[in-house]
Amino acid sequence: xxxxxxxxxxxxxxxxxxxxxxxxxxxxxxxxxxxxxxxxxxxxxxxxxxxxxxxxxxxxxxxxxxxxxxxxxxxxxxxxxxxxxxxxxxxxxxxxxxxxxxxxxxxxxxxxxxxxxxxxxxxxxxxxxxxxxxxxxxxxxxxxxxxxxxxxxxxxxxxxxxxxxxxxxxxxxxxxxxxxxxxxxxxxxxxxxxxxxxxxxxxxxxxxxxxxxxxxxxxxxxxxxxxxxxxxxxxxxxxxxxxxxxxxxxxxxxxxxxxxxxxxxxxxxxxxxxxxxxxxxxxxxxxxxxxxxxxxxxxxxxxxxxxxxxxxxxxxxxxxxxxxxxxxxxxxxxxxxxxxxxxxx
Amino acid sequence: xxxxxxxxxxxxxxxxxxxxxxxxxxxxxxxxxxxxxxxxxxxxxxxxxxxxxxxxxxxxxxxxxxxxxxxxxxxxxxxxxxxxxxxxxxxxxxxxxxxxxxxxxxxxxxxxxxxxxxxxxxxxxxxxxxxxxxxxxxxxxxxxxxxxxxxxxxxxxxxxxxxxxxxxxxxxxxxxxxxxxxxxxxxxxxxxxxxxxxxxxxxxxxxxxxxxxxxxxxxxxxxxxxxxxxxxxxxxxxxxxxxxxxxxxxxxxxxxxxxxxxxxxxxxxxxxxxxxxxxxxxxxxxxxxxxxxxxxxxxxxxxxxxxxxxxxxxxxxxxxxxxxxxxxxxxxxxxxxxxxxxxxx
Numbered sequence: 001x002x003x004x005x006x007x008x009x010x011x012x013x014x015x016x017x018x019x020x021x022x023x024x025x026x027x028x029x030x031x032x033x034x035x036x037x038x039x040x041x042x043x044x045x046x047x048x049x050x051x052x053x054x055x056x057x058x059x060x061x062x063x064x065x066x067x068x069x070x071x072x073x074x075x076x077x078x079x080x081x082x083x084x085x086x087x088x089x090x091x092x093x094x095x096x097x098x099x100x101x102x103x104x105x106x107x108x109x110x111x112x113x114x115x116x117x118x119x120x121x122x123x124x125x126x127x128x129x130x131x132x133x134x135x136x137x138x139x140x141x142x143x144x145x146x147x148x149x150x151x152x153x154x155x156x157x158x159x160x161x162x163x164x165x166x167x168x169x170x171x172x173x174x175x176x177x178x179x180x181x182x183x184x185x186x187x188x189x190x191x192x193x194x195x196x197x198x199x200x201x202x203x204x205x206x207x208x209x210x211x212x213x214x215x216x217x218x219x220x221x222x223x224x225x226x227x228x229x230x231x232x233x234x235x236x237x238x239x240x241x242x243x244x245x246x247x248x249x250x251x252x253x254x255x256x257x258x259x260x261x262x263x264x265x266x267x268x269x270x271x272x273x274x275x276x277x278x279x280x281x282x283x284x285x286x287x288x289x290x291x292x293x294x295x296x297x298x299x300x301x302x303x304x305x306x307x308x309x310x311x312x313x314x315x316x317x318x319x320x321x322x323x324x325x326x327x328x329x330x331x332x333x334x335x336x337x338x339x340x341x342x343x344x345x
Numbered sequence: 346x347x348x349x350x351x352x353x354x355x356x357x358x359x360x361x362x363x364x365x366x367x368x369x370x371x372x373x374x375x376x377x378x379x380x381x382x383x384x385x386x387x388x389x390x391x392x393x394x395x396x397x398x399x400x401x402x403x404x405x406x407x408x409x410x411x412x413x414x415x416x417x418x419x420x421x422x423x424x425x426x427x428x429x430x431x432x433x434x435x436x437x438x439x440x441x442x443x444x445x446x447x448x449x450x451x452x453x454x455x456x457x458x459x460x461x462x463x464x465x466x467x468x469x470x471x472x473x474x475x476x477x478x479x480x481x482x483x484x485x486x487x488x489x490x491x492x493x494x495x496x497x498x499x500x501x502x503x504x505x506x507x508x509x510x511x512x513x514x515x516x517x518x519x520x521x522x523x524x525x526x527x528x529x530x531x532x533x534x535x536x537x538x539x540x541x542x543x544x545x546x547x548x549x550x551x552x553x554x555x556x557x558x559x560x561x562x563x564x565x566x567x568x569x570x571x572x573x574x575x576x577x578x579x580x581x582x583x584x585x586x587x588x589x590x591x592x593x594x595x596x597x598x599x600x601x602x603x604x605x606x607x608x609x610x611x612x613x614x615x616x617x618x619x620x621x622x623x624x625x626x627x628x629x630x631x632x633x634x635x636x637x638x639x640x641x642x643x644x645x646x647x648x649x650x651x652x653x654x655x656x657x658x659x660x661x662x663x664x665x666x667x668x669x670x671x672x673x674x675x676x677x678x679x680x681x682x683x684x685x686x687x688x689x690x
Contacts, residue, residue: 154648
């Protein structure tokens with residue numbers, strides 16, 4: 001219908017970084033943000049792609065994120081490495097902490113990276129994937145905004161609390177990576193159903209009285225539900241405890257109180273646990289990476305899919321052929337490039 | 346209908362330990378097994394109660410578990426503490442490793458306990474609960490027998506792979522604890538439906554061709570399904586990787602190959618991660634234990650339940666009033682006490 005513009009992954013990354021620099025972000029932040037946003041486009045994850053630029057800039061314009069904070073590493077030599085993001089976006093803080101975390105996991109077997117006081121909008125898969133490149137397995141989790149009721153409840157309390165995991169598969173293979181919300185659906189999907197006048201699938205949400213509903217209006221006035229009933233609810237609560245309370249940072253409820261809106265990127269912390277398969281398997285029979293491949297073959301061999309395969313296929317395509325932007329997307333990039341923060345209403 | 350026999354928790358523990366000693370288990374193993382089995386009865390978890398004694402003894406009689414192995418602690422001062430269970434039951438190995446794990450988590454912030462070469466039948470909640478008593482938060486996981494197909498697949502490959510978490514709430518409160526199978530249902534529940542001629546709820550299982558089925562016979566010939574679709578499937582796969590492959594121990598598929606039957610307790614390993622809330626929260630605003638209570642109050646205050654509350658209520662009852670055994674259960678205990686391994690067909 002409308003024409004598309006083809007742009008290389010590298011060229012798009014430069015453009016997006018330039019947009020962020022123009023909006024007042026430091027080079028480190030601009031580069032880190034452009035990295036994860038263009039990774040989304042590259043992997044066909046439009047929901048974490050260039051569409052996010054505006055939200056990031058809106059949060060800057062609202063004065064709710066520090067555009068030039070310097071993430072500070074705190075490392076006392078224990079198994080807990082900490083980065084104080086100083087109220088800036090989490091991505092640069094992660095880039096600072098990731099190599100230290102991986103090295104610590106390799107020397108101690110297991111280690112954790114805590115990111116505090118960050119503004120967070122990105123997916124977690126770029127982070128666990130980065131850690132697999134550094135040779136370690138990783139679990140990442142964080143709170144978000146209180147929009148989900150605990151199983152059996154009715155009030156928004158938990159966030160969509162993402163949970164991600166990565167396992168290294170060596171240099172020639174994409175890692176085993178999953179990253180999912182612990183809510184059944186994203187809030188944006190409910191909004192989409194509302195706009196299109198469609199009923200929700202059962203099990204997505206409750207109304208303000210805690211009754212199951214398939215009406216998107218009632219769902220938006222009520223709460224979303226965790227995936228997997230009480231089990232998903234328990235995992236989501238664990239994330240509030242470990243990646244909120246335990247690390248001395250906001251829970252999803254406190255994050256929403258702090259900003260008062262879900263229209264800006266939330267402030268909270270993040271917890272990433274890294275483990276060295278080499279250290280854990282030391283002295284035991286078998287090579288863990290080779291044994292993992294047997295498991296993956298048994299999954300794929302019966303017609304099931306490994307998570308993230310669609311992403312990796314899209315990546316192969318876009319790295320070879322470039323990313324196709326719609327005319328609207330290209331125009332919006334031009335606009336952001338020309339106007340900076342003035343493009344944000 | 347039939348009369349019941351009331352026995353105190355302590356008296357039942359002594360009797361069960363004596364049964365295990367008579368069957369040739371060392372005092373350490375007998376005491377540890379009696380501890381977790383009677384904890385099941387005490388908490389109203391009949392599925393992990395005295396009904397398990399026979400299965401334990403059957404595994405001993407089949408020569409598939411070492412009745413007098415000495416668990417060996419391997420501690421190189423890193424964040425990974427290891428106990429080689431020497432082919433014995435896991436419970437004594439956990440008892441040996443737990444205090445070292447908790448101490449290591451308190452000094453390094455995060456630490457892991459690996460149990461290798463153990464025979465495993467117990468729930469994980471007694472373990473994470475024990476760790477909360479030692480002041481740390483804990484995540485525990487292990488493979489089991491391959492009876493679950495990955496989402497989108499059709500062949501049993503994953504185990505029912507339990508996932509448990511505990512958070513300490515101080516001395517006067519029961520901890521926050523969950524422990525669930527990553528399959529939708531337990532295999533025993535499907536067997537129960539078959540015997541009673543009832544159809545299964547949708548979503549529990551697939552037949553041998555991978556088609557969803559509500560027929561228990563077809564389900565037993567096929568495979569169970571993970572909870573929560575592809576998300577639960579991903580978590581179950583993570584457990585195979587971390588608590589099987591990474592720690593150099595059996596996956597669920599290898600565990601089933603090793604024994605060739607699901608009628609005996611499986612051999613595999615276990616991974617437990619412990620974190621010190623005090624260490625993680627150090628230097629940050631707020632007391633993590635007090636802040637966690639705000640979260641729990643917000644859950645309970647809206648009519649939702651915390652996990653394990655039924656267990657804790659049963660515990661309060663049985664500690665005060667004793668455990669009620671049916672006449673059949675009491676007779677079976679008498680029989681096991683009198684005959685030892687000869688009571689096992």
